[in-house]
Amino acid sequence: MATLAFPAPAAPEPQLPRNVEAEAAMLGAMMIDNRLADDVIDRLEPAHFFEPLHGRVFAAIKTLRSNDMLATPVTLRPMFDADEGMKELGGPAYLAGLTGSGAGLIGARQFAQQIYDLAMLRALVSVGRTLVDRAMDTSEEVNPRAQIELAEEELFKVAADGGAESSVKTFAQATTMVVKQAERALNSGGHIAGITTGLDSVNALVGGLHESDLIIVAGRPGMGKTSLATNIAFNAARRWMRDMDDKIAPDKSSGAKVAFFSLEMSADQLAGRIISEQSRINSGVLRSGKISRQEMGQLAATAVELEHLPLFIDDTAALTISSLHTRARRLKRRQNNQLGLVIVDYLQLLQGSSRGSNENRVQEISEISRGLKALAKDLNVPVIALSQLSRAVESREDKRPMLSDLRESGSIEQDADMVWFVYRDEYYNLFKQPSVPNEHSSDAEKAKYADWQADQMKVANKATLIVAKQRHGATGAVDLKFDSEYTRFSDLEDRDRSSYH
Structure with a gap:
C-alpha cells in the first residue's frame, strides 16, 4: 500500500x-x-x-x-x-x-x-x-526596468530617513564651507564660486552655478532656451576636461561632469547641436547632407576631440520626477560622486508621481518643481530646469517676460533659487517686417522699411538674459551674442574660441 x-x-x-x-x-x-x-x-x-x-x-x-x-x-x-x-x-x-x-x-x-x-x-x-x-506578479504588463527604478527610489527613502541629524552643521563647519567657496572663486580666474556657464557676463552677474541651487531658464518658443542649456552643458564639461588635464583637484574645478535629461530631443539631435556649435557647421547643412569634404573633415575632427567629453545624455521620454531623481543619483554614483551639474529640458514634460485622471496639473507642476529642488539639495549640485512661459507674453506690447509669466504654477518661482529669462528682440522684430519697397513704393513706405532695417541692425544676433530672481545677489540683465546659424550663445565681445570662461 x-x-x-x-x-x-x-x-x-x-x-x-x-x-x-x-x-x-x-x-x-x-x-x-x-x-x-x-x-x-x-x-x-x-x-x-x-x-x-x-x-x-x-x-x-x-x-x-x-x-x-x-x-x-x-x-x-x-x-x-x-x-x-x-x-x-x-x-x-x-x-x-x-x-x-x-x-x-x-x-x-x-x-x-x-x-x-x-x-x-x-x-x-x-x-x-x-x-x-512585484517581481512574482506577472498579471499586469511586465516592466522590470520600472520595477528596478521603483526599488531604487524606495531604498533611497530608507537611506534618507533620519537624515535631518546629519544635515545639522555647526557654525564653524558652515563658515569653513564659505571660505572654501571664496577660495574657489579666487582660484578660478573668472572669480566664480560655482560651476562656470562659459559666459563671462553671466558669471559676473550670478557668480556661476552654485551647489544645491535650482535654476529655472524660461522663455517662449524660439528664444533659444535649449541652445543656452547645451552651451552651458558643453562649457562646464569642457572646463572639467581642461582642469583634469591640468591636474586641478576636482573640488577646485570650475567645470563639471554634466547630466542632460532631454525629454524633448533625442540624444543624437542634442549631440548634433553641440557638434554644430563647436565645428561651426550649420545644423541644417548637417541634417540635409549638403556638406563639403572639408566640412566633413572638420566635423570628424570635432567629434574625435569631444569623444571623452563628460556630458551624459538621457533622452528617455515621459520621465516621472522620481525616475529622474533615481537616474541622476545612479549616474552620480557611477561617476564616483563627481557629477556636478544636472540639466532638464524641459520641466513641463516631466510627470508627477500620481496617475489619477483627476490630477490637477498645477499641483503636479508644484510636485515637480519641489522634486527638482530636492534633487539639487540631495545631490548637492546645481540643477538647471528649462520651462515654458504662458502665452500672455504674446498679448503684450512689451514682450519681455516677467515672473508672472511662468507657466502653470507659482511654485516654480517659489522653489527656484534663480529664474533666468531668455529674450530676443530679433525674433519679434522679424514679424514686424514691412513689405520690401520697389520703384512704385511711396516715400513713407520706403522710410518705414528703412526704420525697420535700422531696428533690425540693432537687435540682429543679440539676445538678453534676464535674471529676474536670485537668492544670492542682485537681479539684472546681460546682453549676449546669439549666432542662430550655429545656435550658439557667447559674450558680445569677440573671444578666442579655445578660451574658457
Whole structure:
C-alpha cells in the first residue's frame, strides 16, 4: 500500500530585527531625565519603534517637550487613559515601570542609534518583500526596468530617513564651507564660486552655478532656451576636461561632469547641436547632407576631440520626477560622486508621481518643481530646469517676460533659487517686417522699411538674459551674442574660441 506524501512543514518565519528592551530602557531614561529626551528626540520618529505602544509613548514625550512641559509618568498618564495597548500591559502603571531601571541613563544615545538602525533593517526587509511580490506578479504588463527604478527610489527613502541629524552643521563647519567657496572663486580666474556657464557676463552677474541651487531658464518658443542649456552643458564639461588635464583637484574645478535629461530631443539631435556649435557647421547643412569634404573633415575632427567629453545624455521620454531623481543619483554614483551639474529640458514634460485622471496639473507642476529642488539639495549640485512661459507674453506690447509669466504654477518661482529669462528682440522684430519697397513704393513706405532695417541692425544676433530672481545677489540683465546659424550663445565681445570662461 502506497504511503501518502505530505508537504514538509514550512520553516518558521524569521523574526524581524528588533530590541524591545532597548526601546523600553530609552523611554524610561527620557522620562527620568528630560535633557536626554531633548537630545535624542529629533533623531527618531514614532515609526522607528518596533512596539507600537512605545512609538505612541515616544510621540507623547515629543509633544510635551515641544510645548516646554515636563515629560514624566505623571504628566503622560492622562494621554494614555483610553489607550487599549496600555491597558493590556497593566494600564498607566506601565509608564512608571519604564522608569524602574536606570540602565538607559548611561546608554540612551546608543539605544537611540540601535533603535534607528534596527528600524532601517526592518524597512529593508519590507522593501525586499515588496520587490519579490512585484517581481512574482506577472498579471499586469511586465516592466522590470520600472520595477528596478521603483526599488531604487524606495531604498533611497530608507537611506534618507533620519537624515535631518546629519544635515545639522555647526557654525564653524558652515563658515569653513564659505571660505572654501571664496577660495574657489579666487582660484578660478573668472572669480566664480560655482560651476562656470562659459559666459563671462553671466558669471559676473550670478557668480556661476552654485551647489544645491535650482535654476529655472524660461522663455517662449524660439528664444533659444535649449541652445543656452547645451552651451552651458558643453562649457562646464569642457572646463572639467581642461582642469583634469591640468591636474586641478576636482573640488577646485570650475567645470563639471554634466547630466542632460532631454525629454524633448533625442540624444543624437542634442549631440548634433553641440557638434554644430563647436565645428561651426550649420545644423541644417548637417541634417540635409549638403556638406563639403572639408566640412566633413572638420566635423570628424570635432567629434574625435569631444569623444571623452563628460556630458551624459538621457533622452528617455515621459520621465516621472522620481525616475529622474533615481537616474541622476545612479549616474552620480557611477561617476564616483563627481557629477556636478544636472540639466532638464524641459520641466513641463516631466510627470508627477500620481496617475489619477483627476490630477490637477498645477499641483503636479508644484510636485515637480519641489522634486527638482530636492534633487539639487540631495545631490548637492546645481540643477538647471528649462520651462515654458504662458502665452500672455504674446498679448503684450512689451514682450519681455516677467515672473508672472511662468507657466502653470507659482511654485516654480517659489522653489527656484534663480529664474533666468531668455529674450530676443530679433525674433519679434522679424514679424514686424514691412513689405520690401520697389520703384512704385511711396516715400513713407520706403522710410518705414528703412526704420525697420535700422531696428533690425540693432537687435540682429543679440539676445538678453534676464535674471529676474536670485537668492544670492542682485537681479539684472546681460546682453549676449546669439549666432542662430550655429545656435550658439557667447559674450558680445569677440573671444578666442579655445578660451574658457
